[in-house]
Amino acid sequence: MNPVPRRISPAVLAEVLYLVNLLLAPGLAFLALLVLFRRHRASADALTRIHVRQSFAASVVAGMLLVVVPGLIALTGDLSRPGIWTLLLLYFVSCHAGLVMLGVLALARALAGKPCAYPLPGALR
């Protein structure tokens, strides 16, 4: 078993910021994650490097999935039709919940001192 870090490591912080970006402070937490990413993306510590790169890339993909895709649905669909609203809300809720769940799994891995891999396209390895 890997040793459990005593202080909040950049790996854990990165995953926390990924979740905060989704749940509490979208945008603001992303900026903090960006700073963390720039500081630790080439870290000598593999665990830090993997979590920081993964959570940053996953945040970018999450932003696309939660902003761009619903935006496209709203722009191309007729919002006076209830079917479009049903699709839009169902997509947003399911997608958001799924992304949060991936973040929880990644945070659990970071807390246990283990690497993670978001199953998202474009995630940095």
Place this chain on the structure above:
Amino acid sequence: MKYQSQAVAKPYFIAAIGLFLGQILFGLIMGLQYVVGDYLFPAIPFNVARMVHTNLLIVWLLFGFMGAAYYLIPEEAERELFSPKLALAMFWIFLVAGAATILGYLLVPYATLAEMTGNNILATMGREFLEQPLPTKVGIVIVALAMLFNLSMTVLKGRKTAINLVLLLGLWGLAIFFLFSFYNPANLVKDKFYWWWVVHLWVEGVWELIMGAMLAFVLIKVTGVDREVIEKWLYIIIAMALISGLIGTGHHYYWIGTPEYWQWWGSVFSAMEPIPFFMMTLFAFNMVNRRRREHPNQAAVLWALGTGVMAFLGAGVWGFLHTLAPVNFYTHGSQITAAHGHMAFYGAYALVVLTMISYTMPILRGREANSRKAQVVEMWAFWLMTIAMVFITLFLTAAGILQIWLQRIAAEPMGFMAAQDQVALFYWMREITGLVFFTGLVLYIVSFFIKGEEARAS
């Protein structure tokens, strides 16, 4: 098993599974009645099927909690159960009372049942989930008190751990809050106000303590992680559950005639209610990631992780979805509530009971884990039921969104039944996924009969 008296858990678990099967069968009947209105009418009217479906849910979960407690408490307290005979006697009383109640629902008109069972002496019937006749309610109290006496005496004479104390606290809370089912004021606002003290304070209060304790117990056993680590998590989780859940009751008070301030209190505190479920998921995965052993019962590990995930999604996410007062203004009493109810009950409580059964039943049958073959079938059951429940929830959510639009947002709002007609497609899809769920449950039962060589730790 470490203590012979833990064996009393077995009949409780068997009864729980049998009643679970009954619950799903009535769910399927009711699901079909949503789209084929006169299906099985007048033999099983919709209101009766619904009552049986929800009451069986409560009763099988109570059987599961009791069985789990009779297994867990002696092991944590490191001594035999105070009175195994009392536990067995209570099992038979509860089973006979439960079966008689369900038969009463099915065979006697509800109003007649109320007359026959003394509802004129103390009127407690006719309220959703608390439809049980007076003698059944009294029976539940007797069974619960006898169980609490039995378990409390065991803990008092034995080792006190965070897990058995949290479980006991949850079970005491369960019994105490059930007493409000006997209080039925004539004023409808007061009636609903206190009705939630049973329903909400059970599922979003004390049951979370029971769930947390059971999950912590199984995680200690299957991961080998230090008890101290798991207990710290448990303390924080139950603190958050109570901080958010108690005043979170306010989200039921928005539109029942209570003061307006409940819209603030309810919104703010129930917005925090996903936190304990979020922590439970993190807790379960963190413990499994830090495990010190590969337990041979991998099916139990899967059920435990599934509990975390599905509880967070069903109770946390789908609860938050419609908990804020401005949103709830539109969504209350719609199929969104049904979507949340299905996934939350399955994720938080059905799964945690199944986790306990999965971990304990092989031990109660004399082995650490079932054969690999039996576990594979059990895991198939998990995935079939869980994926089916995800889709049931999604279809009901879609039905709910459409229903709200048609009934409450459209320029010319439709009536309830006209809107129901428009969402029938989603009800059909829900019924089909219900059949998948049923298949999963049948596989789960089949897994108990699959023999083979006991699985060993890898």
